[in-house]
Amino acid sequence: MKIDFAKLQDQYQLYKTEIDEAIHVVLDKSNYIMGEEVSQLEESLQEFTGAKHAITCSSGTDALLLAMMALDIKPGDEVITTPFTFIATAETIAFLGATPVxxxxxxxTYNINPDLIEAKITSKTKAIIPVSLYGQPADMQKIQDIANKHNLKVIIDGAQSFGSTFNNMTDSVWGDISTTSFFPAKPLGCFGDGGAVFTDNEEIAEKIKSLRVHGQSKRYHHKYIGMGGRLDTIQATILNVKLKYYKKDLALRQEVASKYTKALSGKDLILPFVAKNVTSAWAQYSVRVKNRDNIQSSLKENGIPTAVHYPMPLHLQECFEYLGYKKGDFPISEIVSEEIMSLPMNPYLTDEEIKYISNRL
Structure with a gap:
């Protein structure tokens, strides 16, 4: 048996007729940038999440950048975040000249430990960026309470968690700003790069809308230093189709995760933990194993792909050497990075495939 990690082709075939028709509508109109399908998607995202404002953009990375630009994060500022995440979380902080802490x-949960945050707050701290890793939000109530106490902003990196919930609310409505990614392999993915920013603050929303079109207030009049951060119309129209079926896909992801957990219980693995007041979007089903390289090789020989999210914490990356961290500074992140392994995860894994994978672990 040969197993597909994400089964993107399966999903396309499932919705092919609608997606192809939607794309051809855009092609016939030839309105490729900021066409009406973009605003239609933003309205649908607002309805889905409950956020007052959804602003689409060119990627999950640009969503983070837009969020920090809207909050005036600048050189000399400090932003607290996790070292166990994709580099974009901290890369965008550094890109603006601020310091990732x-x-x-x-x-x-593998998410930022809120009990350790206050010790890192200084007079330079401006924001906290928790990451909803593998699809599960961090403890947003504790983080929000800390932010309120110290007058800090909260930006959620929800690149992997669109549709997840914390205390029965989507993580798109927590924090001052929440972001997500529509990269193809994400739970809700387009056919290229894409992202979105969510906020209930109208002033922030208007600023982000301006920032994503080079800071324009009107055509060729620029209020801010901005960026080219628009979502193209073809990606928006694809997402319009897929969003209609997303609740069903999320439910299927939950089923796959439950079947994995049942099949793998009792094995020499550390299985995913999801807090009781949380639902995960299950971007990944990640287990911890000893002798990861050997296990990955064995699974590969049996046609089972795996991935490691992520093999090296950010504080040990060469690009962040200037921050002065060393091995041992964040021991939990380091241990997890050596043991974590993601199994094939998508809404279309069959019972036979789950059994096949489980029997080889």
Missing amino acids: FVDIDEK
């Missing part, structure tokens, strides 16, 4: 993760 890392806090170790919770050993169960």
Whole structure:
């Protein structure tokens, strides 16, 4: 048996007729940038999440950048985040000249440990960026309470968690700003790069709308230093189709995760933990194993692809050497990075495939 990690082709075939028709509508109109399908998607995203404002953009990375630009994060500022995440979380902080300040993760959820945040707050701290890793939000109530106490902003990196919930609310409505990614392999993915920014603050929303079109207030009049951060119309129209079926896809992801957990219980693995007041979007089904390289090789020989999200914490990356961190500074992140392994995860994994994978672990 040969297993597809994400089954993107399966999903396309499922919705092919609608997607192809929607794309051809855009092609016939030839309105490729900021066509009406973009505003239609933003309205649908607002309805889906409950956020007052959804602003689409060119990628999940640009969503983070727009969020920080809207909050005037600048050189000399400090932003607290996790070292166990994709580089974009901290890369965008550094890109603006601010300093990423890392806090170790919770050993169960792999998200930032809120109990360690306050010790890292200084007079330069401007914001906290929790990451909803593998699809599960961090403890947003604790983080929000800390932010309120110290007058800090909260930006959620929800690149992997669109549709997840914390205390029965989507993580798109927590924090001052929440972001997500529509990269093809994400739970809700387009056919290229794409992202979105969510906020209930109208002033922030209007600023982000301006920032994504080079800071324009009107054509060729620029209020801010901005960027070219628009979502193209073809990606928007694809997402319009897929969003209609997203609740069903999320439910299928939950089913696949439950079947994995049942099939793998009792094995010499650490299985994913999801807090009781949280639902995960299950971007990944990640287990911890000893002798990861050997296990990955064995699974590969049996036609089972795996991935490692992520093999090296950010504080040990060469590009962040200037921050002065060293091995041992964030021990939980380091241990998890050596043991974590993601199994094939998508809404279309069959019972036979789950059994096949489980029997070889």
